Amino acid sequence: MGEEWSLVLFTLLAQTSVGMIVVSQFTPEVDNKTGQIVLRWAVGAMAASLLISLTHLGDPFGAYRTLVHVGSSWLSREIWCASGFFGLSLLLYRTVRRGGRLPSPLGLATAALGVLMLLSMSLIYVETSIYAWGTAYTYLTFFGTVAALGSLAYSAVIMRVQADTALTLYSRTFAIGAVGASVQLLSLAPYLAALAAGSAPMQATAKLLYQHGWLLAVSQTLLIAGAIGLTFAAWEKYSQKGSSAAENWLYGGLAAVIIGELASRYLFYATGVHAMMGRL
């Protein structure tokens, strides 16, 4: 499992970056200066994500060769989409720096490419011989992470930089975060049921999740506490006393979601049992 930490960080950072840009397209209240700072964080997260992904390769300097089999490989398609998303994010940043608005046709195109990248990222895992990854849970947990991490990271930047933002912005972004965390929690029940009723490798995944039940419980508790409990407290404080009173609640919520997502993604990789069931 140790070597999969690069994939844990790569997927989480990329999903945060996509989430921030997608959410930004539905928040016209954000001014130009704040938009630039949001994009710096989003572009920085994606750059870190791409660099970390190279550490997973045996030959990182040959990474460009992964672009050639786009006709059939979802990994190749993901890398095309990730490169395109990163390029468009940089272009969007340049446009916003020159006075353009963050919610824009270019912003929407960047967000759409980010969503395509996520779809490719999900399909990479769906099309393997690790049957537990072939369920709808893979899509739900990846897209749920985009909503939870992306919206809270975005909100934290806005609260830090643009103190007088309308409460309605946080009503929307916090609701997206709550939906993202809830989707991850609610999808666990059908996922576990599908594993228990599935083939022997899927049942082995269910057994591993049962053995690591405490970590699963911690991850989901942190996700819900962070994306619903602490952010609702932040929303309430913001509505009463403004950003200075709400900041720490929101940062606490974001920290809880980050730790929860790290634990959840670790479990995703650590409990993936291959079709040959340990007889590799």
Add this chain to the structure above:
Amino acid sequence: MSGQLGFYLQQDRCIGCFTCQIACKDKNDLDVGQCFRKVREFAGGGYSMTDKGFTNNVYAYWLSMSCNHCLEPLCVKNCPTGAMQKRAIDGVVFVDQAKCVGCKYCIMSCPYGAPQYNPKTGKTGKCDMCKDLLAKGEQPVCVAACPMRVLESGNVEELKKKHQAVNQIKGMPEPRTKPSFVITPHRDAVMER
């Protein structure tokens, strides 16, 4: 054109001597932890008391398996660099080491655990059916080394006809990728229909 090549295993006569695995490791100069052909043990059952005394359903069998050079190889489809290839002439699946970047996606893709990551080279390798020996008209080294003569290689359709064999036994994944591997199963390894 020799058609799709594959392996045949007369599993009910395999004694689990590991000679095929060792011959393969030796020819391919593989380090500890890497096996292009692997002999796996399957064992189970137990004893139970009946009114006539103890009875048992203990079983054990061996499965010698390498890459199955599938007709629809998921590793070839998923490889992002095109390093994993299937030869048109005989269907042998092999890795072009110059193109491989060691992303390990083929390892996740293959249902049989055939591709093996080499941390020294940072690339993945696997059974190529000893294509260098095939080119000289010889047998793959695992087949030539087997002292029980339970391994065969050749045109997979001919092997199927000759041995009336199956492509899945207990403990193997579903043959979704259409493996070019036929087996005469051990009596305890026969799939229940």
